Amino acid sequence: MLLKINKFKNHITAIAGFLLVLALVTHFMDLTVLKQAALLITTVIAGIPIFIKAFQALRMKVFSIELLVAIAVIGALFIGEYVESAVVTFLFLFGDYLEARTLQKTRSSLKELIDMAPQEAVVWRGGEEVTVEIDKVEVGDHVIIRSGGKVPVDGSVISGQASLNEAAVTGESVPKMKSKDDKVFSGTIVDSGYMEIIAEKVGDDTTFAKIIELMEEAQDSKSKTEKFLDKFANVYTPAVVILSVLVYLITRDLHIAITFLVVACPGALVIGAPVSNVAGIGNGAKNGVLVKGGEVMDKFSKVDTIVFDKTGTLTKGKPEVTDIKVFGEYEEEDVLRLVAQAETVSEHHLGRTIVKKANEKGMELSIKPTNVEVMKGNGIHVTIGVNHLSIGNKKLMDADGIHIKDEVSAYAIEREKLGNTAIFAAIDGKIVGIFSIADQIREDAVEALTRMRKNGIKKMIMLTGDNKHTAELVAKKLGLDEFHAELLPENKVEWVKKLKEEGHVVAMAGDGINDAPAIATADIGLAMGEGGTDVSMETADVVLMADKLMQFSHAYSLSKATIRNMKQNTFFAVGTVFVLLAGVLAGSVHLASGMFIHEASVLLVILNAMRLIRFNHRNIERERQVQVAEV
Amino acid sequence: MKTIKLQLEPLTCPSCIKKIETRLGKMNGVEEVKVMFNSSKVKATFNEESVKVEEIKETIEKLGYPALN
Known part of the structure; x- marks a missing residue:
């Protein structure tokens, strides 16, 4: 029963909306009785889901926003404000509906990624081809993938050749040729061709499954701003309840006290920072950049010094x-x-x-x-x-x-x-x-470094185990500020430590296992590497899946944009709350209009965050077209 | 100690997070609860001897959030 009502919430919202319009019509036709009836029915219908949630929360002895609204609605009915009770219940449900719809959009990037997960595989079993469910594939299985098919597991090609779209793993949609001994990743799609592979990693061990896992965790790992807002909301909510009681005691006006209570609910405040984060992280995931959470975003945006490894990072790493x-x-x-x-x-x-x-x-x-x-x-x-x-x-x-x-x-x-x-x-x-x-310098190195400098990087340093002459040549070509050659892994760690002590916020970009200690030491560790190795994916804060420096530059500007967006949302939300409260006390904002502004502010912060989903979209598209043209 | 992840229907209001986390956190045997708002999942670490998965599920459902798996 309770679940059913939950399911029909959208219908209830629609009916309530319709009844409100009816009430408006009867209002102009001077049919007072009909109007009051329509308003009352609206209140009851739209109130049901709210009261159920409020009751559930009350029974479990936890606080909930529905409880506040329920109190407000009862209060409004008590003082005979049927317009307010109807509008508030409707707006609450309608706002919930709109929030769900828009939130879905900000979460869409990850959903798209999850939807790319393969469901079944064709394997050789007992001398014949059989189609099995994805979790029935075992390590060592001989898997067949045809044109248009999805690679079901991580593995190595043993025969055949095919052109593969690796967007699911690297964010790169330009197809790549793969043939014998090449590694292929679960979730990638065979554009054309045919190949047979031996399964090496299956189930939750595949790179693709790890990406999904990391992204899910990242979206909900909180930044400092978010933690602060959480604490704020913890103090704020009870404070509002006390304040509204005070307001009632002073003004002896139940109406104002209740309005104050409902309007002050910290909706936009609570949701403002997380939506920016989710949208930003989602944008990254789509473009092959895994940013591990809000805290990382925050720190990354403050980075002013980048330390690069040479081989495999600034150069192609294929000597x-x-x-x-x-x-x-x-x-x-x-x-x-x-x-x-x-x-x-x-x-x-x-x-x-x-x-x-x-x-x-x-x-x-x-x-x-x-x-x-x-x-x-x-x-x-x-x-x-x-x-x-x-x-x-x-x-x-x-x-x-x-x-x-x-x-x-x-x-x-x-x-x-x-x-x-x-x-x-x-x-x-x-x-x-x-x-x-x-080993040749990456083609996109000069452009990526120039952009990052433009976006606020003050110092770029290269640390390498390679000889001085080679290092100097690369450093000169790329216009780096400093380079240090002939270093061991532990020397790199010392350098990163030293830079941190000097007060720089340091990002370290490297590939492979030998850079892992330095990556872990830096404020922000970036791992480059096609498909990513396990070690780098786990120790790094940011993983660049397509092995491209332009992704680095994108990630950096994305982090700045995300933090900017988060700040806008926070200021806006705090501002709205103060304006509303002042308005209520001054008597110019009523329950219904207050609720409207409140819901509108929640929607606005979500819409603002949604801009991040398309951040830098045009640049990336243009680049892709150039690449496709080259291919 | 065991960790489970329960998939809920898409969460929309951030206040649900507090509600679920506070209530589950009070349960006997539940060590750690995290509501992953954006993926609409509840991640709970609990002691198998003092509490069952079913009980955790039931509590969440009683709060008005049906678990999908």
Whole structure:
């Protein structure tokens, strides 16, 4: 019964509205009896859902706004103000309806994302294709995805190739080609093509499920402003009740006291800040930027210093071997084979680049290196067969006491000045070759950095484990304020700490695991990374899903816009309450008109927040078109 | 200790948050309650020995908010 009434609330609102119009018509026709009847019926019909909620709250001994309204309505009936009682009940329901509709809009970004979740999957089971529900897919399953289908789980492609729309995960709607060994994410859509994948992460472990989880938490994690408003409302509500009693005692006018009580309900005040946050976070999610909550938004908008990691953040992070120079008796082929064999055990991206180069040349790398010793940030020591190898930077050579001839040293510096990283390879204590590896600056880096500077970033610093020459080249090209090279992960943490101590509000942007400590230390940690790794998604405050610096710039201006919007709403709400209360005391605002202004102010703050959903929409659209044209 | 998430019908008034949080918080065995207003979910951490999921659901429903799952 109670639930049914709740369900028909919209109908009740419509009927009450109709009856109010009828009352207005009869008013002009001077049919007083009919008019009073219409008003009374309106009050009763529209009052039912309100009284039910009020009663439920009363029974459970908790405070509720419906209780206030119910008291006010009874009071109005008591003093014979049928117009007021009818208008107030109707407005309360109608306002509720409008709020639900508009709130739905501010929440739509997340809803759209959730709706992108795949429902079923086609898998190989016992030699045939079967369609199963999404939660029946297990790790290791062989999954088939056809054109137009959704990728059901995270996994690796084992055969076929397809063009994929990854908007659900990265916010990027330009399709991407994926083929053997590429990673694919749950929730992305096959535009055209066919592929088979092996499931690696299923259910709640997929990147997509994590994004949804993070967004849900983020939308409701409160900013300082919100916490303050909550506390304020906690004091404010009882204060209003006491004040209205005082008003009654002084004026002996029940009407004014009740009006005061209803009008002072802190509707816009309570909702003003959260709606801005939700709309802002929603905008981010749609554009591949996960901002973890209101507090992060607030802090992010105050950032004045950004610390960048170089590799993978300012540069593409996909380095290539540009040159191999040999010194001594070994041939180029042999040096590459030996070094690549050694690096097969390495997790370092530069090491993997060398392995990739050897793979491209079709070399067999079957001999397993032994006595592996990883010198973090500097290189590795391994034994292959009878040879002892040291591969790494100059520091490693110095530490091992390996002599570097002047011509070798000159060559290395020359390569570094050209923007390469020089990797020394020594066999049995003698340098046999230098690998030049180069990584290109991201195409959108210059524009993104320029925009962020325009939006209020005062200082941009690059911290890198790479050599001075390469770092200098990148810093110069991008116009950075400072750079510090040849750092270890813990040095980066020290730098971030130092900057914080100097009074800067620091954002640290990095990728991968080695930056995680610095990301965690900074006021705002940003993780870049396509699809995001688990570590970065968990430690960072802001995750850039599409691996683009323009998203960084968007996130920064978005945080400023969100906080601005929140402030507007707060000022507006507080202002409205004071104007209303003053109006009531001065006798110029009555119950019905007060209720109207009150509901209107709630709607206005929601509408204001809704502007954030489309924030920067035009710029993003334009960029997308340019990209599609390029593709 | 167990944590559940209950999906409610879309919440519209922010005052519901207080109402649900205060009432559930008073329940014996409920350690932590958070109403996630924007996703219309209630996240509750509770002691399984002293309170059942059904009881939590019932309390929320008595307040006038039917749980969907």
